[in-house]
Amino acid sequence: MKPTLLVLAAGLGSRYGGIKQIEAVGKNNECLLDYATYDAMKSGYGKVVYIIRKDIEKDFRDRLFDQVAKKYDAEYVFQEHESLLNAEALNASKNRSKPWGTLHAILCAKDAIKAPFAVINSDDFYGRQAIKTLGDYLKDLSPDSTEHAMVGYVLGNTMSHSGSVSRGVCTVENGYLKSINENKNIYYQGEKIITEAPDGSKKEFTGKEWVSMNLFGFSQRVLDDFQPYWENFIATKADTEKEECLLPIAVGHMLEHNYGKVKFFSSSENWFGMTYTEDRQIVRNEIAKKVEKGYYPERLY
Numbered sequence: 001m002k003p004t005l006l007v008l009a010a011g012l013g014s015r016y017g018g019i020k021q022i023e024a025v026g027k028n029n030e031c032l033l034d035y036a037t038y039d040a041m042k043s044g045y046g047k048v049v050y051i052i053r054k055d056i057e058k059d060f061r062d063r064l065f066d067q068v069a070k071k072y073d074a075e076y077v078f079q080e081h082e083s084l085l086n087a088e089a090l091n092a093s094k095n096r097s098k099p100w101g102t103l104h105a106i107l108c109a110k111d112a113i114k115a116p117f118a119v120i121n122s123d124d125f126y127g128r129q130a131i132k133t134l135g136d137y138l139k140d141l142s143p144d145s146t147e148h149a150m151v152g153y154v155l156g157n158t159m160s161h162s163g164s165v166s167r168g169v170c171t172v173e174n175g176y177l178k179s180i181n182e183n184k185n186i187y188y189q190g191e192k193i194i195t196e197a198p199d200g201s202k203k204e205f206t207g208k209e210w211v212s213m214n215l216f217g218f219s220q221r222v223l224d225d226f227q228p229y230w231e232n233f234i235a236t237k238a239d240t241e242k243e244e245c246l247l248p249i250a251v252g253h254m255l256e257h258n259y260g261k262v263k264f265f266s267s268s269e270n271w272f273g274m275t276y277t278e279d280r281q282i283v284r285n286e287i288a289k290k291v292e293k294g295y296y297p298e299r300l301y
Helices: 030-041 053-071 087-092 102-108 128-137 222-225 226-239 247-256 279-292
Strands: 006-007 045-053 072-080 119-121 147-154 165-173 174-191 191-196 202-205 208-216 262-265
Touching: 006 030, 030 053, 030 128, 045 087, 045 102, 053 119, 087 174, 102 247, 119 191, 128 147, 128 208, 128 262, 147 174, 174 247, 174 262, 191 222, 202 222, 208 222, 208 247, 208 262, 222 226, 226 247, 247 262
Parallel strands: 006 045, 006 119, 045 072, 147 262
Antiparallel strands: 119 208, 147 208, 165 174, 165 208, 174 191, 191 202
8 A cells, every 4th residue: 555645734833933834945946845745756655645724725735735736646634723622622722822733733634544654844854765765664554553663863964053953862672663752952062962951951962863853654553542642631731831742752652651663764864954044045055956966856846
């Protein structure tokens, strides 16, 4: 079965300061999502599903979706504040404006997922080989399998000089993910890579650690398996203003409670992405280099 690519594209982009999901970075106004979709097409995926907000629907269709859908099986679904919430949770969260996070986004797409699926962020460049690696694994995965997968990256290859980043730091054992610890504030201090905890304590990384960039691959079963985790989150944190239900933390919970395993693949690709406004020109330059080398054609579609 051909897998599906599920794209997380509903974020607010508060650090970036704009709708980075559809920011033009290619010579012909392509955005990073165009390149990720192209990579999926070239890597054997049968469908792409984008998760977006309703308030960007028109711009999203004009900039990307209507063009993609002419060439490829594509669909989009909405992640909104009220999605999947009962009346009690809606009332408790009535003053909240921040999205509920990446696990919530995935569950919002449940009805659109009919095959094993890979998950990516809309504002990160992963490299075609990493996307293909997951696709090759997923195409033989049964719908009820508990053997999921991910592609990890070297921390030093995923840093931004423009500010801090969030990364799930991984430990790996016998080819499988053993644990994942989400670090929300990793940054350069001179040439050192530092993580700072909410209590102000600091820790230095070597830069050689494996980290998650939200490039996971799952069977359809995981959508049911993650449901209790989401329900517990929203039951206990609906009244919070900033807490998010994040995919890496949910994966860590899955490993800790033994209801799934995650096969670990790795990539040596250098990350680039649209975390900060200052990153835009870097992304444009990197894409231009890949076009010049023939990695991408000048016109994708």
